[in-house]
Amino acid sequence: xxxxxxxxxxxxxxxxxxxxxxxxxxxxxxxxxxxxxxxxxxxxxxxxxxxxxxxxxxxxxxxxxxxxxxxxxxxxxxxxxxxxxxxxxxxxxxxxxxxxxxxxxxxxxxxxxxxxxxxxxxxxxxxxxxxxxxxxxxxxxxxxxxxxxxxxxxxxxxxxxxxxxxxxxxxxxxxxxxxxxxxxxxxxxxxxxxxxxxxxxxxxxxxxxxxxxxxxxxxxxxxxxxxxxxxxxxxxxxxxxxxxxxxxxxxxxxxxxxxxxxxxxxxxxxxxxxxxxxxxxxxxxxxxxxxxxxxxxxxxxxxxxxxxxxxxxxxxxxxxxxxxxxxxxxxxxxxxxxxxxxxxxxxxxxxxxxxxxxxxxxxxxxxxxxxxxxxxxxxxxxxxxxxxxxxxxxxxxxxxxxxxxxxxxxxxxxxxxxxxxxxxxxxxxxxxxxxxxxxxxxxxxxxxxxxxxxxxxxxxxxxxxxxxxxxxxxxxxxxxxxxxxxxxxxxxxxxxxxxxxxxxxxxxxxxxxxxxxxxxxxxxxxxxxxxxxxxxxxxxxxxxxxxxxxxxxxxxxxxxxxxxxxxxxxxxxxxxxxxxxxxxxxxxxxxxxxxxxxxxxxxxxxxxxxxxxxxxxxxxxxxxxxxxxxxxxxxxxxxxxxxxxxxxxxxxxxxxxxxxxxxxxxxxxxxxxxxxxxxxxxxxxxxxxxxxxxxxxxxxxxxxxxxxxxxxxxxxxxxxxxxxxxxxxxxxxxxxxxxxxxxxxxxxxxxxxxxxxxxxxxxxxxxxxxxxxxxxxxxxxxxxxxxxxxxxxxxxxxxxxxxxxxxxxxxxxxxxxxxxxxxxxxxxxxxxxxxxxxxxxxxxxxxxxxxxxxxxxxxxxxxxxxxx
Numbered sequence: 001x002x003x004x005x006x007x008x009x010x011x012x013x014x015x016x017x018x019x020x021x022x023x024x025x026x027x028x029x030x031x032x033x034x035x036x037x038x039x040x041x042x043x044x045x046x047x048x049x050x051x052x053x054x055x056x057x058x059x060x061x062x063x064x065x066x067x068x069x070x071x072x073x074x075x076x077x078x079x080x081x082x083x084x085x086x087x088x089x090x091x092x093x094x095x096x097x098x099x100x101x102x103x104x105x106x107x108x109x110x111x112x113x114x115x116x117x118x119x120x121x122x123x124x125x126x127x128x129x130x131x132x133x134x135x136x137x138x139x140x141x142x143x144x145x146x147x148x149x150x151x152x153x154x155x156x157x158x159x160x161x162x163x164x165x166x167x168x169x170x171x172x173x174x175x176x177x178x179x180x181x182x183x184x185x186x187x188x189x190x191x192x193x194x195x196x197x198x199x200x201x202x203x204x205x206x207x208x209x210x211x212x213x214x215x216x217x218x219x220x221x222x223x224x225x226x227x228x229x230x231x232x233x234x235x236x237x238x239x240x241x242x243x244x245x246x247x248x249x250x251x252x253x254x255x256x257x258x259x260x261x262x263x264x265x266x267x268x269x270x271x272x273x274x275x276x277x278x279x280x281x282x283x284x285x286x287x288x289x290x291x292x293x294x295x296x297x298x299x300x301x302x303x304x305x306x307x308x309x310x311x312x313x314x315x316x317x318x319x320x321x322x323x324x325x326x327x328x329x330x331x332x333x334x335x336x337x338x339x340x341x342x343x344x345x346x347x348x349x350x351x352x353x354x355x356x357x358x359x360x361x362x363x364x365x366x367x368x369x370x371x372x373x374x375x376x377x378x379x380x381x382x383x384x385x386x387x388x389x390x391x392x393x394x395x396x397x398x399x400x401x402x403x404x405x406x407x408x409x410x411x412x413x414x415x416x417x418x419x420x421x422x423x424x425x426x427x428x429x430x431x432x433x434x435x436x437x438x439x440x441x442x443x444x445x446x447x448x449x450x451x452x453x454x455x456x457x458x459x460x461x462x463x464x465x466x467x468x469x470x471x472x473x474x475x476x477x478x479x480x481x482x483x484x485x486x487x488x489x490x491x492x493x494x495x496x497x498x499x500x501x502x503x504x505x506x507x508x509x510x511x512x513x514x515x516x517x518x519x520x521x522x523x524x525x526x527x528x529x530x531x532x533x534x535x536x537x538x539x540x541x542x543x544x545x546x547x548x549x550x551x552x553x554x555x556x557x558x559x560x561x562x563x564x565x566x567x568x569x570x571x572x573x574x575x576x577x578x579x580x581x582x583x584x585x586x587x588x589x590x591x592x593x594x595x596x597x598x599x600x601x602x603x604x605x606x607x608x609x610x611x612x613x614x615x616x617x618x619x620x621x622x623x624x625x626x627x628x629x630x631x632x633x634x635x636x637x638x639x640x641x642x643x644x645x646x647x648x649x650x651x652x653x654x655x656x657x658x659x660x661x662x663x664x665x666x667x668x669x670x671x672x673x674x675x676x677x678x679x680x681x682x683x684x685x686x687x688x689x690x691x692x693x694x695x696x697x698x699x700x701x702x703x704x705x706x707x708x709x710x711x712x713x714x715x716x717x718x719x720x721x722x723x724x725x726x727x728x729x730x731x732x733x734x735x736x737x738x739x740x741x742x743x744x745x746x747x748x749x750x751x752x753x754x755x756x757x758x759x760x761x762x763x764x765x766x767x768x769x770x771x772x773x774x775x776x777x778x779x780x781x782x783x784x785x786x787x788x789x790x791x792x793x794x795x796x797x798x799x800x801x802x803x804x805x806x807x808x809x810x811x812x813x814x815x816x817x818x819x820x821x822x823x824x825x826x827x828x829x830x831x832x833x834x835x836x837x838x839x840x841x842x843x844x845x846x847x848x849x850x851x852x853x854x855x856x857x858x859x860x861x862x863x864x865x866x867x868x
Contacts, residue, residue: 008389028283029709043091049081051186052081052082052332053082055070055081055082055158055179055183055186056070056082056084056158057084059158059160059176059179060084060085060160061097062172062175062176063143063160063172063175063176064167065084065160065161065162066085066138066161066162066163067083067084067086067138067139067160067161067162067163067337068083068084068085068158068159068160068161069083069084069091069104069159070082070083070088070096070156070157070158070183071097071104071156071157071158071159072155072156073108073154073155073156073157074185075605077096077098078096078097078098078104078105078108078130078156078157079095080094080095081156084834085161086108086137087137089133089137090133090136090137090138093130093133094130094133094736099826100128100130101124101125101128101129101130101131102124102130102800103116103124103142103143103159104144104146104157104159106124106144107145107146108146108154108157108424110144111148111154111215111261112146113144113146113173113553114143114144115142115143115167115168116141116142116143117141117165117166117167117178118140118141119131119134119139119140119142119163119331120140122437124508132601136801137737138163139161139162139163140162140163140164140165140166141161141162141164141165141166141167142159142160142161143158143159143160143163143168143173143175143176144158144159144688145157145158145159145173145176145180146180146188147180147183147184147189148180148184149184150184150185150188154758155184155187156178156183156187158179158180158183160176187782194510204674206791222247226366226367226370227261227262229366230248230261230262230363231262231264231364233248233262233338233359233362233366234247234248234262234263234264234338235264236248236263236359237338237340237356237359238264238265239267240352240355240356240359241272241323241340241348241352241355243340243341243342244265244318244341244342244343244350245263245264245265245266245319245341245342245818246259246263246265246338246339246340247262247264247266247338247339247341248260248261248262248263248266248327248336248337248338248363249261249277249284249336249337249338249339250335250336250367251288251334251336251337256278257276257277257278258276258277258278258284258285258288258337259275259276260274260275261336265341266317267317270313270316270317270536273310273313274313274345281310282304282305282310283295283296283304283322283323283324283339284324284337284339284418286304286324287324287325287337288324288326288334288337289332291326292326293323293324293325293326293353294323294324295323295348296322296323297321297345297346297347298320298321298345299311299314299315299319299320299321299322300315300320303799306512315734318343318378319341319342319343320342320343320345320346321342321344321345321346322339322340322341322342323339323340323348323356323359324337324339325337325339325356326343326360327360327363327364327367328360329364329365329368330361330364330365330368330667335364335367335368335371336363336367338359338360338363340356349405358624359706363589366401383769391575391596392408392487392488392489392490393406393407393408393409393467393486393487393488393489393490394406394407394408394485394486394487394488395407395409395485395486395488396417396474396483396484396485396486397439397483397484397486398482398483399424399443399481399482399483400422401422401423401439401440401443401484402420402421402422402438403418403419403421403422404483405419405422406418406419413426422436423435423436424436424437425453429457430456431453431454431455434453437451438451438453438469438471439471439484439486442471442472442473442484442860443481443483443484446473446481446488446766447473448470448471448472448473449470449471450468450469450470450471451468451469451471451702452466452467452468452469452491453466453467453469453478453488454466454467455467458730463803464491464492465490465492466490466491466494466495467488467490467491468488468489468491469486469487469488469489470486470488471484471485471486472486472487473485474487484621492630502578505506505849513612532584540558542557542559542639542640542641542642543556543557543558543560543561543562543563543639543640543641544557544637544638544639544640545557545560545623545637545638545639545640546635546636546637547575547635547636547637548634548635549633549634549635549636550634553574554574554575554577554578560640563583563611563612563617563619563640563642564611574774575594579591581609581610582608583607583609583610583616584605584610585608586607586608589605590605590607593605594620594623594636597623597624597625597636598625598633600625601620601622602622602624602625603621603624604620604621604622605620605621606618606619606620606643606647607619607621616644617641617642617643617644618642618643618647619639619641619642619643620640620641620643621639621640621641622636622638622639623636624636624637630757631682633639633714635771636746637667682782686797711842713847720756720757720758721756721757721758721759722755722756723755723756723757723762723765723793724751724753724754724755724793726762727749727751727769727791727793728749728751730766730769730773731747731749731769731773732747732838734770734773734774734777735747735777738774738778740779743781743784743785743786743787744785744786744787745781745786745787745788745789746787746788746789747788747789748784748788748789748790748791749790749791749792750790750791750792750793751791751792751793752793752794752795752808755793755795755806755808757863758863761843761863762844764839764843765810765839765859765861766840767835768810768835768836768839768840768859769791769810769812771832771833771835772812772836772857773789773791773812774832775788775832775833776812776814776855777789779816779817780813780814780815780816780817780818780854780855781816781817782816782817783817784816784817787815787816788814788815789812789813790811790812790813790814791810791811791812792809792813793808793809793810793811794808794809794811795807795808795809796808796809805862806862806863807860807862808860808861808862808863809858809860810858810859810860810861811856811857811858812856812857813850813854813855813856813857814853814854814855814856815854816855817850817854818851818853818854818855819851819855821851836857840859843859843861844861844862845859845862846860846861847860848860
């Protein structure tokens, strides 16, 4: 029989305090059991995703809630990954909790739990759309507990909700903390396992990529041909970057164009379009111009393609993204380009770019090696052809000095005449003795030597024959001397030339004396020219300089020293010493100009210095870099000119021009006001209201133009007008002109700040506004005692093909009786509306009319806006 381990009792018989304690212990035990079960389930689960719902259910059970959500933090944003008791509208609204009024958003900001006992009275929700969503979902009370890693990093938020006002007790919160702690460990463990699996996959992909690169490196050795290797490189590029298409182009050094030599996945019409790519054309041309990789993540958004025929070609081929990587040799020479293309917008990761760079270097090594081998083959062929027609003789002899081989034998001999014979069988005795003596010494000593020898021949055979003969020992594989090799160069013509030169030497001294006199005269002329140059530089305040980059020595002409007010001994002729003379504010600008010159770009700059007389001078400098045959910079040469006086004169002329323009606008304004006054006087002579109204309207149009010239005169902006300020003044003047005392007119203005327009735009636009406001004042409020007129000016920026433009939208509206529905703008016969239509067309703009609760005219136009 089993014995009872404790006394039996009925929980209902316990006093309330013990009963409460018993229930708390029981609830804690149940919560701990649920949390333990969750931890054991993770061991057999593939990631955290299957357990998120169970974590949510456990939270609901632990605190006896009616609803709840579990959110994880990803990319600095909370996302609902599990929920209980909620419908889709609630989930959609709080899908991004940090962007609406929410408890979770507050927890994310503060990093600690928040409890809302009643949402109806909470400051978080009162007066917000979120309160309405809470009511519709039946939520009255909320608690949100942060899920924190052991290092304190926020991983997510666990939220439970009740359909009545409620505040969980400390035991409930303690259980939630345990569950949040367990959930954090599980989330971190799952993410660590995922990161480990991702790392394994990437390492395997890297291994596959490295194996492929190694295969490409060995393929060229086996094939001996470049064509199959280029195809393998394209396949490798597509594989390591998960691309859909790819190609390789080689650079033609003569035309500086890229030609496709290998490709995968492209139709013929696409290949024909891109067969020859020059600098700046498409992604490859852009990379060619920049000499660095070019990436287009979406061809429909890239300035490289937008507005070009190439965009249609790419889209027709199904291409949405592309990258082009230059193939550059280890010496820095551009060899070609390989590109990968993608059917969808694509962003390359850093690891993919590293593999692409490795492939580019591998391709560069292979292409360069193939080109070098081709050049070597051509060089060998040229050498063979050149040697055939030259006078160089190459021969070998054994230890007995018998000929074993000969190339390009001397005139009069054939190879078969030499083989097996010695010099005694071929030449005269004296010549043979000389040759044999030289060759025996090389056989004995093993040291090569160079001698000048003569082969005597009768005049009928062309006379004596001179050779410069190099004799070297011939060694076998063990290093033993087995014979000799002779390389003989025919120097007969040189010897004859030397003899002729010797004969001419007798007259050379006399010629030298004559030449010395000529040089002295030239030297004197040079000194005179130098003095003239110095005088010319002094007059023009212009000097020349020369910076030797190898020795870091800087040469200044005398006039440059005069410009700076320095004596020779006061100036350490180096670049740093020169830079110290430049005003500190201009040094970086000057230094950058010199740096850019090292990329082959000449420069022309103005900068300021303080001369020895402590006065500020403005100097003009021009220079360019000289490169050696290896394209390395060796010198920088240029001029410096003092342009202080010229700059002062230019500034004075600019000020004078501004005064002149202001005076012109002032006079135009006055003349327009005179015209307005004349119209006013003329109108007084007529009794007909229609005629007087026509004069008044014309007077308003003249005043609208006059205001523009007044603003230009007062603003001091030359040909630029602050149109927003002008609109305010124009509208106020029109209200004063019509003086509608029986109607209370309110003017509402919403204008873009500092919208500066030129005269060509401001004048017609001002007349348009004048006509539209006048139309509202005359016709809109005949049946009302009050009304509103609104003027709105908005600007929208855009850049098309590198040109910055402003798209303006001008709206003039009123809440009057409106324009009849059947009336079309283009058919209106009034002069005012005809003017509006004509001027909108002149601005190349668009005019729209809305009749909703009054009248609203919208004019949309583009301008190239001037800087203020």
